[in-house]
Structure formats: C-alpha cells, structure tokens
Amino acid sequence: xxxxxxxxxxxxxxxxxxxxxxxxxxxxxxxxxxxxxxxxxxxxxxxxxxxxxxxxxxxxxxxxxxxxxxxxxxxxxxxxxxxxxxxxxxxxxxxxxxxxxxxxxxxxxxxxxxxxxxxxxxxxxxxxxxxxxxxxxxxxxxxxxxxxxxxxxxxxxxxxxxxxxxxxxxxxxxxxxxxxxxxxxxxxxxxxxxxxxxxxxxxxxxxxxxxxxxxxxxxxxxxxxxxxxxxxxxxxxxxxxxxxxxxxxxxxxxxxxxxxxxxxxxxxxxxxxxxxxxxxxxxxxxxxxxxxxxxxxxxxxxxxxxxxxxxxxxxxxxxxxxxxxxxxxxxxxxxxxxxxxxxxxxxxxxxxxxxxxxxxxxxxxxxxxxxxxxxxxxxxxxxxxxxxxxxxxxxxxxxxxxxxxxxxxxxxxxxxxxxxxxxxxxxxxxxxxxxxxxxxxxxxxxxxxxxxxxxxxxxxxxxxxxxxxxxxxxxxxxxxxxxxxxxxxxxxxxxxxxxxxxxxxxxxxxxxxxxxxxxxxxxxxxxxxxxxxxxxxxxxxxxxxxxxxxxxxxxxxxxxxxxxxxxxxxx
Amino acid sequence: xxxxxxxxxxxxxxxxxxxxxxxxxxxxxxxxxxxxxxxxxxxxxxxxxxxxxxxxxxxxxxxxxxxxxxxxxxxxxxxxxxxxxxxxxxxxxxxxxxxxxxxxxxxxxxxxxxxxxxxxxxxxxxxxxxxxxxxxxxxxxxxxxxxxxxxxxxxxxxxxxxxxxxxxxxxxxxxxxxxxxxxxxxxxxxxxxxxxxxxxxxxxxxxxxxxxxxxxxxxxxxxxxxxxxxxxxxxxxxxxxxxxxxxxxxxxxxxxxxxxxxxxxxxxxxxxxxxxxxxxxxxxxxxxxxxxxxxxxxxxxxxxxxxxxxxxxxxxxxxxxxxxxxxx
Numbered sequence: 001x002x003x004x005x006x007x008x009x010x011x012x013x014x015x016x017x018x019x020x021x022x023x024x025x026x027x028x029x030x031x032x033x034x035x036x037x038x039x040x041x042x043x044x045x046x047x048x049x050x051x052x053x054x055x056x057x058x059x060x061x062x063x064x065x066x067x068x069x070x071x072x073x074x075x076x077x078x079x080x081x082x083x084x085x086x087x088x089x090x091x092x093x094x095x096x097x098x099x100x101x102x103x104x105x106x107x108x109x110x111x112x113x114x115x116x117x118x119x120x121x122x123x124x125x126x127x128x129x130x131x132x133x134x135x136x137x138x139x140x141x142x143x144x145x146x147x148x149x150x151x152x153x154x155x156x157x158x159x160x161x162x163x164x165x166x167x168x169x170x171x172x173x174x175x176x177x178x179x180x181x182x183x184x185x186x187x188x189x190x191x192x193x194x195x196x197x198x199x200x201x202x203x204x205x206x207x208x209x210x211x212x213x214x215x216x217x218x219x220x221x222x223x224x225x226x227x228x229x230x231x232x233x234x235x236x237x238x239x240x241x242x243x244x245x246x247x248x249x250x251x252x253x254x255x256x257x258x259x260x261x262x263x264x265x266x267x268x269x270x271x272x273x274x275x276x277x278x279x280x281x282x283x284x285x286x287x288x289x290x291x292x293x294x295x296x297x298x299x300x301x302x303x304x305x306x307x308x309x310x311x312x313x314x315x316x317x318x319x320x321x322x323x324x325x326x327x328x329x330x331x332x333x334x335x336x337x338x339x340x341x342x343x344x345x346x347x348x349x350x351x352x353x354x355x356x357x358x359x360x361x362x363x364x365x366x367x368x369x370x371x372x373x374x375x376x377x378x379x380x381x382x383x384x385x386x387x388x389x390x391x392x393x394x395x396x397x398x399x400x401x402x403x404x405x406x407x408x409x410x411x412x413x414x415x416x417x418x419x420x421x422x423x424x425x426x427x428x429x430x431x432x433x434x435x436x437x438x439x440x441x442x443x444x445x446x447x448x449x450x451x452x453x454x455x456x457x458x459x460x461x462x463x464x465x466x467x468x469x470x471x472x473x474x475x476x477x478x479x480x481x482x483x484x485x486x487x488x489x490x491x492x493x494x495x496x497x498x499x500x501x502x503x504x505x506x507x508x509x510x511x512x513x514x515x516x517x518x519x520x521x522x523x524x525x526x527x528x529x530x531x532x533x534x535x536x537x538x539x540x541x542x543x544x545x546x547x548x549x550x551x552x553x554x555x556x557x558x559x560x561x562x563x564x565x566x567x568x569x570x571x
Numbered sequence: 572x573x574x575x576x577x578x579x580x581x582x583x584x585x586x587x588x589x590x591x592x593x594x595x596x597x598x599x600x601x602x603x604x605x606x607x608x609x610x611x612x613x614x615x616x617x618x619x620x621x622x623x624x625x626x627x628x629x630x631x632x633x634x635x636x637x638x639x640x641x642x643x644x645x646x647x648x649x650x651x652x653x654x655x656x657x658x659x660x661x662x663x664x665x666x667x668x669x670x671x672x673x674x675x676x677x678x679x680x681x682x683x684x685x686x687x688x689x690x691x692x693x694x695x696x697x698x699x700x701x702x703x704x705x706x707x708x709x710x711x712x713x714x715x716x717x718x719x720x721x722x723x724x725x726x727x728x729x730x731x732x733x734x735x736x737x738x739x740x741x742x743x744x745x746x747x748x749x750x751x752x753x754x755x756x757x758x759x760x761x762x763x764x765x766x767x768x769x770x771x772x773x774x775x776x777x778x779x780x781x782x783x784x785x786x787x788x789x790x791x792x793x794x795x796x797x798x799x800x801x802x803x804x805x806x807x808x809x810x811x812x813x814x815x816x817x818x819x820x821x822x823x824x825x826x827x828x829x830x831x832x833x834x835x836x837x838x839x840x841x842x843x844x845x846x847x848x849x850x851x852x853x854x855x856x857x858x859x860x861x862x863x864x865x866x867x868x869x870x871x872x873x874x875x876x877x878x879x880x881x882x883x884x885x886x887x888x889x890x891x892x893x894x895x896x897x898x899x
Contacts, residue, residue, distance in 0.1 A: 268847040276742040
C-alpha cells in the first residue's frame with residue numbers, strides 16, 4: 001500500500017514537473033507560429049548583444065499585472081475592441097502612430113511628425129526610421145497603409161468602424177509617398193487624430209496574404225503576435241497568463257529598452273482571489289477592483305489605490321418605440337424620480353460622479369454650467385407625469401393613462417453584474433413612490449444582446465448598460481435617426497435637433513467653435529432624455545509599492561509601462 | 572466477466588451518442604448564436620452573414636447535426652470560434668489540468684475518508700468519534716466555493732499577512748510566475764503548493780461524505796460473525812481491522828467512485844474560477860456564454876465519456892473486490 005502511494009505521488013509529480021531547466025514555453029503548432037517565433041528569438045538574441053543593458057539599478061525585474069478578463073483577440077488590432085486588449089496593443093506590444101500627453105494633446109510616437117493639409121482633407125505622417133518589428137523587419141509606411149486598408153474594409157469586421165466614418169476608406173484613402181511617409185485622406189471632421197492614437201499598426205509582411213475575413217481567427221492575435229513596441233511577446237497560456245519580455249532594440253530616442261525585464265499579465269476571474277494575490281504580493285498591479293475593496297487596498301501598508309476619472313458610464317436606455325416611453329416628459333420624470341447621487345454613494349461608495357450626458361466631466365467638451373444637471377425632484381416628476389396624462393385613477397399606487405394602461409416598465413440587466421442589479425432594484429423602489437411600476441428583469445448576457453441589438457426585435461423597455469467612450473466623442477451610432485435601425489440605436493431617438501447637432505459636431509474641426517455646439521448638444525440631450533444617465537465611475541487600480549513610476553489616467557492603465565521599474569531594494 | 576464488460580461497453584456507445592445528440596439540440600436551440608457577440612454598428616449584415624456561413628450556421632439544424640455527428644465519428648471535433656484553434660487543441664490544453672485537480676481531490680478524499688471512517692467505526696462512541704462527527708458534518712454542509720474563499724482568506728491571506736506563518740499557500744494559478752526558472756525539485760514543490768488549496772476545497776466536502784459511508788459500512792461489518800471469530804482466534808486488532816473487516820467494508824465505497832465523478836466535475840467549475848485554474852470546467856462555461864458550439868459539444872461529450880467510463884470501472888471493481896458477485 002505504501003509503495004503504491006509513493007509510486008503514484010512520484011509519477012504525478014514527475015508528470016507535472018518534468019523537463020529541462022531554463023524558461024521553456026510551448027510554441028503553438030500552427031504553421032504560422034512555427035515560422036515566426038524562431039525569427040523573433042533570433043532578433044532577440046541579436047538585439048541583446050547589440051544593446052547591452054545599461055548600468056542602472058532600475059533595470060531588471062518582473063512585474064505581474066492581474067485582471068479578471070482574458071485579452072479577447074489578443075494583439076490583433078484589426079478585429080479587437082476589448083479595452084484591455086487594446087491597451088496592450090497601444091502600449092505594450094504594438095505601437096500607435098501617436099499618443100496623448102497628460103493634457104490630451106497628441107504627441108509623436110511611431111510617427112515622428114505630421115502635417116495636416118490646410119483644407120483638412122489629408123494628414124501626412126512621417127514615420128520614425130529606427131523602429132523594427134520583433135522579427136527583424138523594419139516598420140515602414142507599407143505597414144501603416146496595410147493597417148488602414150484592413151480596418152476600413154467592411155469584410156474585416158473591425159468593431160469600431162465608426163472611427164472611419166469621415167475617412168476615405170480602403171486603398172484610395174491611403175497613399176504611400178515613400179518608405180517612411182504616408183498620407184491619409186479624409187473629409188474635414190472633428191478629432192481626426194484620435195483613431196491613430198487608438199489603433200495599433202500591424203505588420204504587413206506577415207499578414208498581407210491572409211484573407212481579410214479570416215483575420216479574426218488567425219493565430220497572430222493570441223498565439224504568436226509580432227509587434228514593434230517596447231515589449232516582445234514570449235508566451236500565452238490561454239485563460240492563464242501572457243508573458244512579455246523587454247525589447248532591447250526599442251528606439252533609444254524613445255527611451256530604449258523598458259526598465260522591466262519581464263511583464264506578465266495574469267487572468268484571475270474571481271475578484272476576492274485577485275485582491276488576495278495583491279495583498280500577498282503575488283500580483284503587483286490589480287486592474288479595476290470594485291469600490292468595496294478600495295479601503296482594503298488603501299489600508300494595506302504595501303499597496304496604494306490609484307483613482308482617476310475615466311471614460312465609461314452607466315445608464316438606463318429607454319426604448320422610445322414603446323408607447324409608455326415615447327413621451328420625453330415621462331422619461332424626464334423617470335430621471336427626476338431617481339436619486340442618482342445616493343446611488344453613486346451607495347453602489348460606488350462615492351467613487352464616481354453623477355452623469356447627465358455622455359460627456360465625461362474631465363473632457364474639454366464638458367459644459368460646466370450643466371454640471372448640476374437634473375436634480376432629484378420627486379414632486380416635479382409627479383407633476384410631469386400628470387401633465388403627460390398619467391394619473392392614478394384607480395388608487396392602486398400605479399398611474400394609468402386615459403385608456404387605463406398601467407405605467408408598467410420593465411428594466412433588463414445582465415446577470416453577474418451586481419452594480420447593474422442594484423441600480424435596477426433601487427430605481428424600482430424610488431419610482432414606486434411616484435407611481436411607476438418598474439420591474440427589473442435579469443437576462444443572460446448573450447441573450448440580452450440579441451434582444452436589444454436586433455433591429456426588428458428590440459425586446460425591452462429599459463436596459464441597464466455601460467458604454468466606454470474614446471477621446472473623440474461620437475454619439476452618432478446611439479442617437480442619429482439615420483442609424484435608427486443599427487444595433488446600438490437602443491433609444492430609437494428621432495429628433496431633428498439632435499441630428500443637426502451630431503452632424504455639426506462631427507464636421508467641426510476647431511475645438512473652440514465646437515464648444516458652443518457641445519453645450520447646446522448636452523442641453524438638448526437633457527431635454528430629450530433618451531437615457532437616464534447614471535454615473536461615470538472613477539477608475540480604481542491597486543498598485544504595490546514595489547513598482548515605481550506608475551502613472552495612470554484616462555488614457556489607460558498601461559500608458560507608461562515602459563517607464564515602470566521595480567524598487568531595487570525590494571527585488 | 573469479459574462478456575459482461577464487453578456488453579457494458581457496447582451499451583455505452585448508444586448511451587454516449589444519445590447524450591451527444593441531446594447536448595447538440597440543447598445548445599443549438601438556445602437563443603443567440605456566436606455572431607451576436609461580434610455585432611457592432613460598423614459590421615454590416617453581409618459580414619455577419621458571411622461569418623455565419625464560415626461557422627456553418629446558415630444550414631438548418633438537422634443538417635448541422637448530421638454533419639457534426641459524421642465529423643465527430645471520424646475524430647474531427649471542429650474549430651473553436653472563441654479560441655481560434657481546433658477544438659482538440661483546446662481540450663488537450665485544458666483537460667489535463669482539470670484531471671489533475673480531480674484525481675488529486677478524489678485520491679485525498681478517498682484516503683482520508685476511509686481512514687477517518689474506519690477510526691470512527693472502530694472507536695465508536697468515544698470522544699474521538701463525536702468530535703470527528705461534528706467536524707465532518709461541518710465540512711459536509713459547506714458549499715465548496717464558499718469553502719474555497721475561506722481557505723484563501725485564512726491559509727493564503729491571513730497566514731501570510733496577519734499571523735505570519737512560515738507556510739502559506741498561493742491564492743491562485745497552477746504555477747508561479749517564476750516557474751520556468753526553477754529547478755525540477757523547485758517545480759514539483761511549486762506545483763504541489765499551488766495544488767493544496769484547490770484540492771482541499773474540492774476534497775474536504777467529499778471526505779466528509781465518504782467518511783460517513785465508511786463508518787456505517789464498517790460498523791455493519793464489525794458486527795458480523797467472522798470478525799468475532801477472528802477476534803476469538805486471538806488475532807491482533809490491526810490484522811482483524813485492516814486485513815479482514817476493511818476489505819469487506821470497502822465494497823459499497825467503490826460504488827461511490829462512480830457517483831462522485833460527475834459531482835466532482837461540476838464542482839470543479841467553481842473551484843477553477845475562484846483559483847484561476849486553467850481547466851476544462853471554466854472553459855466550458857465560457858464557451859456556453861459565447862455560444863461556441865463546437866467547444867461546448869466536444870467538451871460535454873468528453874465529460875459524458877468519462878462519467879460513463881468511471882461507472883463502468885466502478886462496476887467492474889465491485890465484481891473484482893467481491894467474489895460473491897457474478898456477472899453473466
């Protein structure tokens with residue numbers, strides 16, 4: 001009996017443990033990866049020899065970042081829209097043409113400089129000449145042209161196609177002037193540089209032959225990405241971790257190789273576990289802890305909480321196609337009857353601000369005068385409902401209209417999201433006071449998407465949803481009447497003032513000119529109330545004191561990862 | 572015996588095919604399909620239609636069923652939409668991790684369950700018996716995921732930060748970030764350390780159940796005449812208990828193996844989520860949410876095969892252990 005036990009233990013252990021020493025990784029058996037990864041290894045060996053690590057104690061060490069989500073579609077910038085994936089594309093593995101400084105002003109990155117034509121119909125980018133892909137090929141204008149053509153091609157199914165509304169799409173929109181100069185053609189419109197901050201440039205020499213409709217399934221994204229950024233892909237264990245190594249050949253003018261030797265992104269789906277890993281120092285950075293864990297992170301002597309305003313908001317979208325919701329006075333009353341500040345205090349523990357439109361308070365377009373927004377005013381709400389013809393005629397606590405139909409509204413939210421459930425339930429309680437019967441309904445995520453996105457279906461009255469904005473704000477997909485049959489037109493808004501303003505805002509290049517339009521737009525949104533906007537949650541991150549020089553703001557968590565370093569004392 | 576086994580195997584084949592058919596229709600008739608999660612304003616209808624065709628979703632359900640069944644019988648399990656890899660590769664990556672966890676948990680649960688149950692039976696009505704009863708009942712009533720979180724908070728967080736014990740366990744993952752740089756011995760230790768908490772969470776609940784069964788079974792056997800004969804013969808207690816009584820008492824426990832395997836698989840989903848263990852349970856649940864049909868069907872099919880196999884093994888073992896049982 002004992003011998004059997006011993007034998008099995010050793011076998012199991014050997015099976016798990018085994019292998020030779022040194023960092024091993026399994027390269028995917030896809031032919032593409034088998035071809036590409038040796039080239040990457042060769043480049044790394046050469047780059048390490050050519051650029052020895054400077055003699056500075058800050059160099060070295062491994063940082064572990066933990067998040068709850070896998071990087072959907074990985075480093076494939078042409079098909080991904082997942083926030084954490086795009087952050088890795090922008091700052092870790094790939095490079096974007098430009099990035100923003102802390103004031104939101106564009107500054108050079110892959111593009112050394114650029115000129116905008118006087119009539120605002122083209123941008124000419126002059127690329128850096130010292131950037132190489134991680135397999136040794138130089139990055140040049142053909143890569144930019146390839147990326148632009150790919151993301152503007154409908155067959156690729158780039159999720160943020162709205163970025164390219166005002167550009168000339170396809171090969172006609174991009175001109176390779178010479179090896180390092182590329183010109184993009186567009187119609188004059190607002191914030192035309194923003195997409196180039198957001199989309200990472202992809203390697204033409206590796207992906208040009210891939211049929212565009214197969215790009216999404218291509219192993220480049222999640223199994224063997226080849227970038228040109230500060231970190232080189234090392235390995236990806238699905239659902240477990242991504243490992244990157246410092247790129248010794250990263251241009252000296254941009255700071256040379258990052259301080260860190262290795263960067264590991266770990267996927268830990270359960271937030272209690274992730275908090276424990278942060279507090280036991282197995283994870284150095286915890287992406288987006290929920291507000292109720294914030295105090296724990298603040299109190300721990302080894303960690304600190306970073307908190308900053310961010311670009312996502314939560315709202316309840318009202319389907320104006322439904323008869324009870326077609327009157328803006330009703331929608332306004334629903335908002336007035338909800339104490340949104342108390343919801344922020346309760347659900348977010350104060351880590352957030354009440355929202356009245358889709359413009360974040362830190363954004364230049366935000367109208368300060370509207371900061372007060374719609375106050376919590378149950379009496380005003382009742383008056384509005386009476387005016388709209390909803391009166392409680394039979395004394396059951398719920399208002400009816402002249403035909404006797406109850407003011408009963410269902411609000412759907414996806415399961416697993418405690419915040420959205422809380423919003424629905426608190427609203428139900430508060431709106432019962434003003435005579436509205438609000439019924440929360442929980443629906444599984446994919447099913448909910450089908451119900452709200454399918455143009456002929458729109459099977460909902462209200463839906464609790466979240467939305468992330470880029471720095472270029474564009475509500476066209478949400479509120480323009482031309483797009484009323486597109487998936488995101490949940491509110492079914494058909495308002496000529498909104499249409500006019502959205503079009504004007506899109507076309508206005510000068511920010512000062514646009515300020516008045518933005519002020520008007522935010523006012524009109526408040527009058528129309530397509531949504532009850534709830535809040536802009538503050539973004540929270542837990543950072544160990546072991547990692548120095550971490551800057552995070554609305555641009556993202558990874559924005560200066562190549563400048564992070566490990567405190568030499570605590571290595 | 573061989574005829575019995577062959578007959579059971581022959582019966583298992585239609586059983587598994589039937590399970591696969593039911594799974595197929597359940598999953599495919601659920602609302603929504605994989606292209607849902609790709610729908611965005613810029614994605615035109617033609618592109619979505621093209622994607623549907625690529626995934627083979629434009630065919631009616633019965634045609635898809637026939638195609639899928641034919642492919643599966645030749646070993647082609649299809650292509651996973653959400654992982655962008657052949658399904659076989661995905662399963663080959665994740666299934667061993669789940670099996671590792673499951674086998675370790677089962678082994679520990681059985682060993683400890685049998686030992687504790689035997690102790691309780693042999694020392695019935697003593698203080699040890701009562702204490703063990705209470706403790707085991709306590710763990711038996713725990714949901715495994717709650718137990719997992721408690722173990723993390725005590726043996727990982729508090730052990731390290733609050734009480735500063737010399738031994739504490741990592742809260743998640745299969746191996747640490749430095750795994751690749753460790754020696755062979757280091758790697759074995761690393762794996763073992765990472766296995767402790769998840770295995771404990773899974774096995775503690777099972778141990779309690781098995782201990783109860785073992786206690787009851789053992790008590791019954793000890794009352795038998797042949798045990799009294801052995802004691803009267805003057806055999807030492809150790810021989811009476813372990814050589815004679817235990818083997819007879821183990822018989823009903825073996826059937827538990829067959830029963831507990833499916834329980835274990837469903838339990839591993841929570842454990843894998845909580846401990847960030849890259850295993851099949853978690854992958855399967857994610858596949859259901861993303862409507863990744865090929866992966867869901869192949870994964871469920873594998874689980875069904877393992878459950879059927881485990882039950883068959885349990886029945887055969889039953890006959891092996893007890894010569895009184897004859898299958899014809």
